[in-house]
Amino acid sequence: MPRLIALTVPAARFWWHRFGPMFAAEIRKRRIEGMRFSRWRRHLDESFVTKTRDRKAALKFLRKSMRRRGRPEVIVTDKLRSYGAAMKEIGAADRQETGPWMNNRAENSHLPFRRRERAMLRFRRMRSFQKFAAVHSSVTNHLNRERSLSSRDIFKTNRAAALAEWRQLGAA
Numbered sequence: 658m659p660r661l662i663a664l665t666v667p668a669a670r671f672w673w674h675r676f677g678p679m680f681a682a683e684i685r686k687r688r689i690e691g692m693r694f695s696r697w698r699r700h701l702d703e704s705f706v707t708k709t710r711d712r713k714a715a716l717k718f719l720r721k722s723m724r725r726r727g728r729p730e731v732i733v734t735d736k737l738r739s740y741g742a743a744m745k746e747i748g749a750a751d752r753q754e755t756g757p758w759m760n761n762r763a764e765n766s767h768l769p770f771r772r773r774e775r776a777m778l779r780f781r782r783m784r785s786f787q788k789f790a791a792v793h794s795s796v797t798n799h800l801n802r803e804r805s806l807s808s809r810d811i812f813k814t815n816r817a818a819a820l821a822e823w824r825q826l827g828a829a
Contacts, residue, residue, distance in 0.1 A: 697729045698732070699729040701733070701734045702734075708783060710737065712739045715737075716742075716743040732754070733762075735764075736755050741753065799823065800819055800823060802819065
């Protein structure tokens with residue numbers, strides 16, 4: 658009969674901290690290797706999440722992105738000139754594609770964030786805005802259910818459960 662081993666929370670935490678980064682690195686490496694196929698394209702937008710959107714910020718963003726996910730065959734950007742300067746410095750100017758409507762995939766992916774950003778123009782520091790946006794995203798995702806994804810009864814049930822949980826959190 659096999660012996661059962663009791664696993665305590667501190668032991669699990671120890672093993673997680675010791676071996677978790679190695680597992681994550683291996684998963685990331687395999688993901689990168691699996692993504693290397695002939696027509697791999699990356700769509701980028703000028704949201705570097707920095708105060709400036711200059712060549713230095715674009716260069717830092719591109720290097721970090723390529724280190725994490727590998728070198729793409731084609732990089733689709735808008736016509737922001739800092740991308741061109743950064744691409745020349747990296748040596749990938751021939752891989753850049755720009756044009757009208759080519760980068761709609763990247764532009765449309767962050768429209769909800771842009772909407773929140775426009776509403777929160779009174780923030781003086783990027784850090785305080787990012788803190789607010791992180792909390793706001795969690796609360797918004799919790800309370801705003803997509804009506805078009807489910808039937809009316811399921812939507813009302815889910816919304817009632819979310820409101821009950823929100824009221825419970827507020828009462829604590």
